[in-house]
Amino acid sequence: MKPVVGIPRALLYWQYFPLWQSFLEGIGVETYLSPPTGRQILQDGLAALGTDVCLPVKVAAGHLLALRDRVDLILLPRLVSAARREYACPKLMGLPDLVRHSLSLPPLLSPVIDRYRHDNWPLIRVALAVGRRVGAGLPAVLRSLARAVECYRRYLNLLQAGYFPQEAWEAAGAGQAPDPRAPAGDVVALIGHPYTVYDREINLNLLGRLERAGLSVRTAEQVPEATARRAAAALPKHLFWTAGQQAVGAAFHYLEQEGVVGMISVMSFGCGPDSMTGDLIARRARRGGIIPHLSLTLDEHAAEAGVLTRLEAFLDMVAAQRERGVVVCG
Amino acid sequence: MKTYLGIDVGSVSANFVLVDEAGEVLEAVYLRTRGRPLEVVQEGVAALAKTADHGAVAGVGTTGSGRVLAGLVVGADVVRNEITAHAAATARLIPGARTILEIGGQDSKLIIISPGGTVADFAMNTVCAAGTGSFLDQQAARLGIPIEEFGAIALEAQTPVRIAGRCAVFAETDMIHKQAMGYGLPEILAGLCEALVRNYLNNLGKGKDIRDKVVFQGGVAANAGMRRAFERVLKRAVHVPPHHGVMGALGAALLARAQTGPGARTGFKGFDLANRDYRTGCFNCNGCANQCEVVEITQASTVLARWGDRCGRWSRAPLVSGA
Known part of the structure; x- marks a missing residue:
């Protein structure tokens, strides 16, 4: 019997879930997804990793613990590099080791994804390694990988058509072709790592609050990679974090777009790359x-009141800007 | 004559301002919050009730960290964040202001105003209070100096001593050391002011374009030593407006004035709200794993509002009278 594979609803999940899910399904593996981040997961994660890691990594620990008694294996790829001459964040690279030694977990399925030197073939190697581990044959692995890549491509197209991850992977799984969604009303660009932007528990439901304020939200993943890379090329030096490339490039792109009335950089406290890319974006936005x-810098100490005050003031700023030059008060 | 009431309930102080139709301050009340926002709102309104024309209030605005609670109790027409409120007050009192340095009890803000008078950019201190009034309060208390005299003593300094001010705890260690070395009190106090200013600018000022006029407000602006430290570090004149300690409340009053146009009716519950019996309670919702702590505000066993839940089960539920 094939093992049940657990997937933590954290970190890379927010980027690659459709790829993983489609592939595992294709080779006949049953998957189990940890529940959405809630207080219990947060508390378990904070208790498990008291070290100097960012909130999203602590949350990931909580998700791993939530999988503990329910699965035979946990899929936790070690992402070293997602693109040539670029790296992932060091905390993601070290994550499998960090949790293996500090939490007691079922065996980890941690294929290394390293495209620093070669752009494409490691994916096949990863698929084969995963297939071997769960007892799937070569033909099934190859067939399933091709299907998963196709599904992932559909997913990316849906994102770029204006969908958010959850709805995009549902639609991509159903084989739906993108039906472009024009933003309804003024756009606020919400820039940050997918795991901070989309996990409502980490960001105090920022996305929902912006939508409730009558604004359309656009994120970094909704900008095609090639567009983001072209925009990020305006920097004097190539950024060597793939996620940073996307964030900075997308931000620069949005700053030039009609209809974008505001931008929020949402960062994690203790994130090295964020402290750099967030500042690059802020400077560029201010220059314009x-x-x-x-x-917005978030961690488990981020008081809701403080975040809301900033958000409200930001929305006032956006409103004042829209009325162009109208003084706040006579 | 119409009047407008502004209330700013902060962590350390709660301020109340009554302005006339032209936006001139008629009355200002400054109280310590003492961790009891509800009581202090009633107290402040009662203080104003003595002199105010009771029928004249045409609009009420609240701001500060306790703005929602205060707004509920007084029946506010406008509930706005502190940044917008401070900017509104400054824009009125100091025309041409481009930079606002605001330091309160546990909060500090830096607000950049556009030439058009709108907020163009801002920053607020995050989890650390090292660049705020509480830091000065702490150290003044340790040295046995009333906070009111702090500024005047600091101004006597010839050469401020450099104090390690990155963290309030380490600053204290360094001050003890400097005292033991024999530095004078004025020099140490002036050094403390500069440490706070450095902290403030490092935390909030990075990447911000600080332009004239620079306005310094908030409770800490009463400290002349702080004003001089800002002037020394920024190398430009720093203006402290009249009513600098109640700018948030003034801004809230002005925003209420702007919001309640002719014909609009205010939601103000009247000056006798001081005599009503408001209570706050809190319970854990067991609806899901989030276990939200729900706050409940009641008046004479009628639930006025609930908040604190993430899903809206309580905050959006119709309110029913208690037993």
Whole structure:
């Protein structure tokens, strides 16, 4: 019997879930997804990793613990590099080791994804390694990988058509072709790692709050990679973090777009790459001087009141800008 | 004559301002919050009730960390964040202001105003209070100096001593050391002011374009030593507006004035709200794994509002009278 594979609803899940899910399904593996982040997961994660890691990594520990008694294996790829001459964040690279030694977990399925030197073939190697581990034959692995890559491509197209991850992978799984969604109303660009932007528990439901304020939200993943890379090329030096490339490139792209009335950089406290890319974005936004920009740094100590005050002030700024030149008060 | 009431309930102080139709301050009340926002709102309104024209209030605005609670109790027409409120007050009192340095009890803000008078950018301190009034309060208390005299003593300094001010705890260690070395009190106090200013600018000022006029407000602006430290570090004049300690409340009053146009009716519950019996309670919702702590505000066993839940099960539920 094939093992049940657990997937933590954290970190890379927010980027690659459709790829993983489609592949595992194709080779006949049953998957189990940890529940959405809630207080219990947060508390378990904080208790398990008291070290100097960012909140999303602590949350990931909580998700891994939530899988503990339910699965035979946990899929936790070690992402070293997602693109040539670029790296992932060091905490992601070290994550499998970190949790293996500090939490007691079922065996980890941690294929190494390293495209630093070669762009494409490691994916096949990863698929074969995973297939071997769960007892799937070569033909099934190859067939399933091709299907998963196709599904992932559909997913990316849906994101770029204006969908958010959850709805995009549901649609991609159903084989739906993208039906472009024009933003309804003014757009606020919400820039950050997918796991901070989409996990409502980590970001105090920022996305929902912006939508409730009557704004359309656009994120970094919704900008095609090639567009983001072209925009990020405006930097004097190539950024060697893939996620940073996407964030900075997408932000620069949005700053040039009609209809974008504001930008929020949402960052994790203790994140090295964020401290750098967030600042690059803030400086660029300020240089233009037209689009209000807000930097939000989040961790488990981020008081809701403080975040809401900043958000409200930001929305006031956006409203004042839209009325162009109307003084707040006589 | 119409009047407008502004209330700013902060972590350390709660301020109440009554302005006339032209936006001139008629009355200002400054109270310590003492961790009891509900009581202090009632107390402040009662203080204003003595002199105010009871029928004249045409609009009420609240701001500060306790703005939602205060707004509920007084029946506010406008509930706005502190940043917008401070900017509104400054824009009125100091025309041409481009930079606002605001330091309160546990909060500090830096607000950049556009030439058009709108908020263009801002920053607020995050989890650390090392660049705020509480830091000065702490150290003044340790040295046995009333906080009111702090500024005047600091101004006597010839050469401020450099104090390690990155963290309030380490600053204390360094101050003890400097005292033991024999530095004078004025020099140490002036050094403390500069340490706070450095902290503030490092935390909030990075990447911000600080332009004239620079306005310094908030409770800490009463400290002349702090004003001089800002002037020394920024190398430009720093203006402290009249009513600098109640700018948030003034801004809230002005925003209420802007919001409640002619014909609009205010939601103000009247000055006798001081005599009503408001209570806050809290319970854990067991609806899901989130276990939200729900706050409940009641008046004479009628639930006025609930909040604190993430899903809206309580905050959006119709309110029913208790037993």
